[in-house]
Amino acid sequence: MKDHVDMIIGGxxxxxxxxxxxxxxxxxxxxxYHIVVNQGYQSRIRGGHNTFMISVSPNPISAPPPEPYSKExxxxxxxxxxxxxxxxxxxxxxxLLIYDEKFGNMDWARSxxxxxxxxxxxIYENTAAFGIIASILGLDPSxxxxxxxxxxxxxxxxxxxNSKALMNAFKWIENQIxxxxxxxxxxxxxxxxxxxxxxxxxxxIALGAIAAGLRxxxxxxxxxxxxxxxxxxxxxxRMGIVIEQAEDEISAINMAIGASYAGAPAMVGxxxxxxxxxVEGVSLAAMTETPIxxxxxxxxxxxxxxxTRTEQADLEYALHSGHGEFPxxxxxxxxxxxxxxxxxxxxxxAEKYQxxxxxxxxxxxxxxxxxxxALNLDEVQQVYPGSDPSDVQVPYLRYRITDDGVSPRxxxxxxxxxxxxxxxxxxxxxxxxxxxxxxxxxxxxxxKKEYLSIRRKMVEKRLRKLEGLRNEVIHPIYIxxxxxxxLMVSWGSTRGAVEEAxxxxxxxxxxxxxxxxxxxxxxxxxxxxxxxxxxxxxVSVEGNATGQLTNLIRRETGFLINKSILRYDGLPITQRYIxxxxxxxx
Amino acid sequence: MVKIEDYxxxxxAWCPGCGNHSILKCVKQALxxxxxxxxxxxxxxxxxxxxxxxxxxNANVFNGLHGRAIPAATGIKLANRNMPxxxxxxxxxxxxxxxxxxxxALRRNINITLIVHDNQVYGLxxxxxxxxxxxxxxxxxxxNGTFSEPLNPIxxxxxxxxxxxxxxxxxxxxxxxxxxxxxxxxxxxxxIDVLQPCVSFNKINxxxxxxxxxxxxPEDYDPYNQEAxxxxxxxxxxxxxxxxxxxxxxxxxxxxxxxxxDGPLGYEEVDKSALxxxxxxxx
Numbered sequence: 001m002k003d004h005v006d007m008i009i010g011g012x013x014x015x016x017x018x019x020x021x022x023x024x025x026x027x028x029x030x031x032x033y034h035i036v037v038n039q040g041y042q043s044r045i046r047g048g049h050n051t052f053m054i055s056v057s058p059n060p061i062s063a064p065p066p067e068p069y070s071k072e073x074x075x076x077x078x079x080x081x082x083x084x085x086x087x088x089x090x091x092x093x094x095x096l097l098i099y100d101e102k103f104g105n106m107d108w109a110r111s112x113x114x115x116x117x118x119x120x121x122x123i124y125e126n127t128a129a130f131g132i133i134a135s136i137l138g139l140d141p142s143x144x145x146x147x148x149x150x151x152x153x154x155x156x157x158x159x160x161x162n163s164k165a166l167m168n169a170f171k172w173i174e175n176q177i178x179x180x181x182x183x184x185x186x187x188x189x190x191x192x193x194x195x196x197x198x199x200x201x202x203x204x205i206a207l208g209a210i211a212a213g214l215r216x217x218x219x220x221x222x223x224x225x226x227x228x229x230x231x232x233x234x235x236x237x238r239m240g241i242v243i244e245q246a247e248d249e250i251s252a253i254n255m256a257i258g259a260s261y262a263g264a265p266a267m268v269g270x271x272x273x274x275x276x277x278x279v280e281g282v283s284l285a286a287m288t289e290t291p292i293x294x295x296x297x298x299x300x301x302x303x304x305x306x307x308t309r310t311e312q313a314d315l316e317y318a319l320h321s322g323h324g325e326f327p328x329x330x331x332x333x334x335x336x337x338x339x340x341x342x343x344x345x346x347x348x349x350a351e352k353y354q355x356x357x358x359x360x361x362x363x364x365x366x367x368x369x370x371x372x373x374a375l376n377l378d379e380v381q382q383v384y385p386g387s388d389p390s391d392v393q394v395p396y397l398r399y400r401i402t403d404d405g406v407s408p409r410x411x412x413x414x415x416x417x418x419x420x421x422x423x424x425x426x427x428x429x430x431x432x433x434x435x436x437x438x439x440x441x442x443x444x445x446x447x448k449k450e451y452l453s454i455r456r457k458m459v460e461k462r463l464r465k466l467e468g469l470r471n472e473v474i475h476p477i478y479i480x481x482x483x484x485x486x487l488m489v490s491w492g493s494t495r496g497a498v499e500e501a502x503x504x505x506x507x508x509x510x511x512x513x514x515x516x517x518x519x520x521x522x523x524x525x526x527x528x529x530x531x532x533x534x535x536x537x538x539v540s541v542e543g544n545a546t547g548q549l550t551n552l553i554r555r556e557t558g559f560l561i562n563k564s565i566l567r568y569d570g571l572p573i574t575q576r577y578i579x580x581x582x583x584x585x586x
Numbered sequence: 587m588v589k590i591e592d593y594x595x596x597x598x599a600w601c602p603g604c605g606n607h608s609i610l611k612c613v614k615q616a617l618x619x620x621x622x623x624x625x626x627x628x629x630x631x632x633x634x635x636x637x638x639x640x641x642x643x644n645a646n647v648f649n650g651l652h653g654r655a656i657p658a659a660t661g662i663k664l665a666n667r668n669m670p671x672x673x674x675x676x677x678x679x680x681x682x683x684x685x686x687x688x689x690x691a692l693r694r695n696i697n698i699t700l701i702v703h704d705n706q707v708y709g710l711x712x713x714x715x716x717x718x719x720x721x722x723x724x725x726x727x728x729x730n731g732t733f734s735e736p737l738n739p740i741x742x743x744x745x746x747x748x749x750x751x752x753x754x755x756x757x758x759x760x761x762x763x764x765x766x767x768x769x770x771x772x773x774x775x776x777x778i779d780v781l782q783p784c785v786s787f788n789k790i791n792x793x794x795x796x797x798x799x800x801x802x803x804p805e806d807y808d809p810y811n812q813e814a815x816x817x818x819x820x821x822x823x824x825x826x827x828x829x830x831x832x833x834x835x836x837x838x839x840x841x842x843x844x845x846x847x848d849g850p851l852g853y854e855e856v857d858k859s860a861l862x863x864x865x866x867x868x869x
Binding site: 030195196197198199203207210211212213215216218235237238239240241242244246247248250251252254255256257258259260261262263264265266280281284288372375377382383384385386411412413414415416417418419420421422423424430431432 | 662843849855862
């Protein structure tokens with residue numbers, strides 16, 4: 001029996017690989033196991049080589065499964081011949097290959113050739129494949145049946161055939177156990193069947209937004225952000241949300257800003273080039289001081305790059321997106337739970353500081369299904385747009401100069417006050433100004449004229465909001481030894497892998513620790529610079545080629561992190577990758 | 587009763603004799619006749635001389651980016667269906683920079699009034715060709731004359747079965763006021779392309795040029811007849827028809843959303859028990 005199994009399901013697009021993967025994942029979570037999924041796919045509807053990888057354990061896990069072709073997997077389920085032929089590259093030396101007998105005989109010591117045609121017919125072969133692997137892992141057949149029935153509940157006519165295929169698969173494996181030494185693939189049973197959720201990052205972002213009071217979502221489909229939209233769309237009617245597929249990303253963000261101005265908490269989701277199109281809107285939100293949440297699921301660039309792979313290379317771009325100078329906040333969730341709670345918090349922050357707030361994820365986290373203990377709605381506060389019109393100072397000025405830079409935001413039409421916002425530089429009442437000597441307050445105390453004084457005041461007013469944002473920063477988390485030999489610095493989705501690498505280093509006797517950022521802007525140097533200075537060696541771990549957080553830390557603190565483990569081949573950072581790169585680095 | 591004074595009178599950045607003055611007055615007059623107070627209307631614009639219009643009246647204003655007035659107005663309308671929304675921008679903003687949004691708006695048929703100040707030239711940037719400039723129109727940027735055929739927004743809108751398609755002329759203010767009012771009362775997108783002179787940069791299509799060509803559609807003209815509308819939409823040259831060219835009664839985009847009709851969507855409470863059910867389904 002095993003307390004950790006890494007599986008890879010490989011096949012062509014259109015073969016039902018994701019369906020098998022999701023059903024299997026769901027069954028494992030239902031049985032009480034913890035999982036982390038990584039999905040590798042290509043920009044095509046049929047064919048190609050796709051993978052669905054699952055790490056499973058009765059103990060909590062957060063690190064991604066190994067890379068394909070890493071020879072690290074315990075089990076490989078080959079839905080196509082290509083995957084079967086690659087067994088030697090994917091599996092550990094004692095790993096188990098499961099394949100269709102129609103591929104012929106495979107040259108791999110521990111393999112199971114499945115006569116799918118005997119077990120099931122036609123479309124039910126996928127259910128049979130699920131049954132085979134569920135049975136090998138030691139899952140309860142009744143639980144497997146329950147998940148299958150639920151999955152196909154919309155096709156009641158298929159339930160009988162699905163159940164039959166499933167039972168045949170379990171029966172077939174039972175007969176094989178003795179001859180094939182299969183029992184040792186079973187998972188250590190879970191103590192109790194704890195009821196957990198199974199979600200991926202994008203689903204959690206969507207739910208977090210809905211919980212916070214999202215009322216308007218506009219988007220243009222773009223991998224890997226699209227499933228945020230799909231999740232919201234499936235609940236929009238029930239939750240009273242307007243969702244619109246815009247004609248392009250430019251329209252999407254301008255619509256969202258318009259909706260936010262008119263009193264609907266709004267979010268857009270996009271990726272790479274789609275975000276590039278949205279950038280003028282980021283600047284518009286900043287100038288009009290309209291709240292907006294932007295979910296940016298990163299993928300490798302430049303240009304179209306690798307649409308279905310992962311990268312962390314848009315930190316600097318998001319941080320500097322939009323012409324002109326203005327405050328913003330950037331969250332980078334590292335887990336499914338953080339995708340949910342940080343998205344909800346982003347709505348609060350966007351409304352409070354009338355500024356753009358970003359959620360930076362990537363393809364790996366966006367598509368990564370995981371077991372989640374709970375999402376607690378009581379921990380989420382609903383955001384309400386604007387302030388109470390009866391509280392505002394008269395005359396009402398949308399951009400009244402205030403100490404903290406936050407002006408009273410009213411929603412148009414909800415009072416007699418006129419709400420005037422402008423993408424041009426404006427006076428306090430919102431109307432555009434370009435006069436060289438402003439009529440409002442051009443004479444300083446000493447009698448000298450101050451040119452474009454309202455421009456200066458508005459720039460400073462907007463930038464003062466950064467102070468408020470700074471006060472609400474989520475500080476980086478530090479885990480591990482004090483003053484360690486090795487301190488790894490990371491951000492966003494890499495946390496699981498880094499934490500696991502630190503754990504393994506410590507087990508091997510190297511004192512080590514992790515400093516992980518889930519908010520990458522603003523940075524508060526006082527909250528982490530001591531950790532950097534106390535470590536003997538600091539290594540940054542980032543999913544990009546230039547060390548973007550490393551550069552940002554140097555800019556903000558002067559501290560130079562001169563060792564880095566970077567990954568930019570489109571795959572997520574794994575603990576194995578970190579430890580291999582670490583060899584010779586420290 | 588709402589009075590025109592309620593909408594204020596402001597110094598503008600426009601040249602004397604610019605068609606914008608007349609269009610601004612017509613918009614205010616239409617709002618007065620609709621008995622709407624300044625806080626009961628949202629004016630949306632992009633960038634250009636025309637797009638400054640909302641700054642010269644009392645109203646709620648969203649003055650967004652060049653070309654992006656329509657998307658912003660779409661979001662505004664969907665966030666609060668109670669509020670009448672008028673977009674005012676020029677031909678460059680609406681048909682050039684915002685061309686894709688213009689097409690999408692015609693398809694969507696969202697319930698907003700789209701007033702396009704069409705002077706066939708860029709004014710704010712001082713005299714370059716616009717999408718509606720006539721072929722051969724010479725400017726400093728197009729010294730050999732524009733090579734492209736002009737875009738005819740009315741033809742496009744008729745082909746795409748926009749809900750309400752009208753052409754106005756700043757020199758026929760009484761008609762324009764009525765077109766704006768009818769556009770505002772139309773449930774769906776109302777396009778009103780308003781011909782106007784640019785006294786500084788368009789020496790071809792002058793006030794006199796339009797004045798001698800624009801004629802009002804006869805009373806027995808049936809705007810519901812799409813075939814007849816095609817003919818009228820294409821009429822350009824010696825005679826230019828003004829009035830409602832085409833109309834239909836297809837439902838407005840916003841009417842399809844099963845959402846609250848009373849005020850901003852964000853004032854609604856999140857249905858936590860429904861959301862809890864949704865989350866539980868991930869078990």
